[in-house]
Amino acid sequence: MYEHLETAPNRDNLKRVVVDPVSRVEGHGKVSLLLDENNKVQQARLHIVEFRGFERFIQGRPYWELPVLVQRLCGICPVSHHLAAAKAIDQLVGVDPENLPVSADKLRRLLHFGQVLQSHALHFFHLSSPDLLFGFESDIGKRNIIAVLADYPDIGVQGVKMRKYGQEVIRMVSGKRVHGTGAIAGGMNKALSKEERDYLLADIDQIIQWAVDSVALIKKVHCANLPYYDDFATIRSNYLGLVKPDGALELYHGGIRAKNAAGGTITDHFDYCRYNDLIHEEVRSWTYMKFPYLLSLGKEEGWYRVGPLARVNNCDYINTPLAEAARMEFKAHSPEAMVHSTLAFHWARLIELLHCAESIKGLLHDADLLGGELVAHGEKRYEGIGVIEAPRGTLFHHYQVDENDIVTKANLIVSTTSNNMGMNESVRQVAAEYLSGRELTEPLLNNLEVAIRAYDPCLSCATHAVGKMPLQLELIDAGGALIDKLVKHGNGDIERV
């Protein structure tokens, strides 16, 4: 692997290149490279430069506020936080997942499928398709959704409409696009009306067809340059995620399965309420983001990847026919038991998008969505743990409350944290294999961002104030002097200063 590039042995005599912030990812990330006099990469790191005080934000609040409150942690996947928190506070009111009313369980699943569908659509069509369709080193002006709309109008429009459809599923189930209160402790606060059901049914066949087309597109793009796609940013890792009891792909509730790079099982159907016995997190001095690892394998060998690639790799099958056919093609394209290509995240993501669309259709034909018992009750408990497969991977919410129902302790492991080591390894692979020894240019540095974007990282939350996200790239020589600087302003203009 490329861990030898985490810390250079003789840092004083190296040039430093910083990509700050990484664009088209959520939040504030920074890549730094240290180069020797021959432009050979000696050190590569992805730093997270914003500290997120999630736990402090949550502690001191009454537990019933959490499903709404935690949505504000992230403007990209608020529903995932909403549902993970809801699963945790179910336990605080004494309701285990198997005791959740059938209608509530299905409504939550519908909500989650809508969330994953819209998130995956945004990532592929808006954030990554410009790289994939135009090439990683293409003109900077081409690398955005508007260029995609101009050159691939059908794809661009489909992306917009699929994203909108997912948002509409969320709105119908939770009552609002954002800050909705669909899930509450022990269940859901409303069923779907027939009018809402029919509204969503009207477009679902079109959405499924577009999802099928998008899988065909990514397969074509990937396989058209297979050696490159299977090598770029590729690393061999362990994989972790939830699966159903029969080993099928699962996004809402299941046991934890972890597999190693050869496809061997590390653990299976592990009860996520005991996640502390499975996963620990390591702190490193140069970044705010922790490095989770599987305790049984240790810090060096136990890091793992989560998200679409992990889930599609780990599951035995997918319980919707079109997505299952796509999964089998996906697995068959690789000679190995596990698909390790980092760019295959995109392919796996679209297989999941198709699964979500098929699953939404199935649920919309289920009468349980339209009524029945919605809330279960039980004996109060003082600790609750909710785990869900968010669009970017496994998301853990863990709360403790006191006699007055106030949260006294909160611990969250967000998906992107689990991919921290994977992203760093991919950055090092690209730095070592594709950048080292070459003259550094903006398109070339985009290669680093492409590697990171494949993970669809969510590095921060929803702050987006205009003018706060410039891109700055500095080249500093071995003596520490600034020799070149590129600045991308808030309006997108690039200036060499």
Added chain:
Amino acid sequence: MSETKPVLIFGYGNLSRGDDALGPLLLEYLEENAQQVSRFVDILSDFQLQIEHALDLEHRGLVLFVDASVACTNAFDFTELAPARDDSYTTHAMNPAAVLDVYQNIKKQAPPPCFLLSIKGESFELGEGLSVAAARHLAAACTFVEKLLADLDVSVWRQYTNVKI
């Protein structure tokens, strides 16, 4: 599912991130205080602008985006928007002008008249409330929007653009 009203006010931001709440808070004020809102005006809120919001512009006669901004030189700035190809590709969030451009691309027609009210903010940390200065700017912006709502006429709104406070 619901009737589209001719005027849209779209505020975006995160209520739990300090001054980023300015857009949604202005909407809350309007919902509680502005009588004109219910008949002719749709109010929508989101964390940030995305591609699908282009579809919210359909069948509108007048659109107002409301956002927090550190780049404001005044308590608030009021400008008319034109579709602009957004080369910034910086975040998951889009600029409103880029949303208009998406609309133009997918609908093959010019977007409705759209304006941006940027309210000056300065601090955006998770868990923070509104800063004292931002609260003052919000009050001024609310008064200004009430004036806009009193006359839902694009030519009148244009006269207010680049208002200095």
